[in-house]
Amino acid sequence: MADLLTDAEFNQFRKIIYDASGITFSETNRSILDSRLKERLREKNIEKVQDYYALITSDQGEFKTFLDSITTNLTRFFRNQPHFDALINYVIPHLIEEKKATGDRKIRIWSAGCSTGEEPYTIAMLLKDKLPAPYTFEIIASDISLKSLMVGQQGFYADSRIAGIPQNYLATYFNKGEGGYQVKPDLMKTIRFDYHNLRNDSGSRNLDIVFCRNVLIYFDEAAQKATIDRFWASMAKHSYLFIGHSESLFGMDTKFEFLKTQWACLYEKKE
Structure with a gap:
């Protein structure tokens, strides 16, 4: 050796x-x-x-x-709950209010660096439960780890992995199997898992929400800035960016505005 x-x-x-x-x-x-x-x-x-x-x-x-x-694929369902509280209580109501004027009834979300899928499935469960009709949503979930994406695509999680999922959500969106839980097809079809290297442009445009949490910490300043600029290009004129609670755009030359809600801090694109 x-x-x-x-x-x-x-x-x-x-x-x-x-x-x-x-x-x-x-x-x-x-x-x-x-x-x-x-x-x-x-x-x-x-x-x-x-x-x-x-x-x-x-x-x-x-x-x-x-x-x-x-790559380190550390994740779990409902990780950093305040972000999801801000999503449901602040971001979604504001987006709906804006979309009323345009007639657009779809909310587009990107979970970048989604690892084994717990984050996009958490978002999907919340929106299935909380998003009022006639609004719909679609989620793109991407990662550089093909192995992790396979787990997300299969949607099966061992008993030890489902901690944090509220019991009513577990009953509604999962089927109990041997040794774990299988995400139901109705929830699975709201998410498209896709290999993507954040070094490159995703090709996505007009995204309303981007989650990229605990990924930027692995990049140096130049790579962080390039990634954030690519997020800006992929997002709608008024949209929201969630990054990890230990990450910050402070000091970075970016057009995103810092947004502090009563639940969590995030970033806003306003053009």
């Missing part, structure tokens, strides 16, 4: 990761990169780090698998 990464190899790998995804590895999280790299070397039965580097630069499929392996 290969030795630990040399400084030169560490710089080589973190550059290709950054160029492809915007994810930044520093000395403080170097050990994570090292351990994930070891796993891939074992999996592919490769001894030398440079041989694996040659593989990921020539095999796009393996490179995607490698990027998948280095």
Whole structure:
């Protein structure tokens, strides 16, 4: 098995990761990169780090698998409840009020960096329950991890993963199966899971709401700014952005306005 990464190899790998995804590895999280790299070397039965580097630069499929392996997919249903309180009590009423004038009856949402799907399914349950007729919604859920997207698409969550879901929602939107719960088809069809690298333009436009929580912390300032600018381009003239509670756009040259509601803080696009 290969030795630990040399400084030169560490710089080589973190550059290709950054160029492809915007994810930044520093000395403080170097050990994570090292351990994930070891796993891939074992999996592919490769001894030398440079041989694996040659593989990921020539095999796009393996490179995607490698990027998948280095991302942290920590999530849960109803994570950071105040954000969802602000969504239901502030954002949705304001959007509905505006849409009355335009005749547009659909609310478009992007869950960026959705991991294994708990966030988009949480949003979908809330909107199914709270959104008044005749309004409808659609959710795009994207991630750089194909493995995580597969979990979201399948919509099956082990018993240990459903903590936080209110009992009435569990009964309404899930079927109990062996060892876990399956999201019902009616809820599943409101979400489209899609592979997307935030380094690139998603192609989406006129989105009313974007959730991108606990993703920007993995980017440096330049990658954060580029990502936020791409969000701006994808969003409707009046729309809302949710980022992680430990993240901030403070000090960033952005056109988003800070918005403090009685439930949570978020950002607003007003043109």
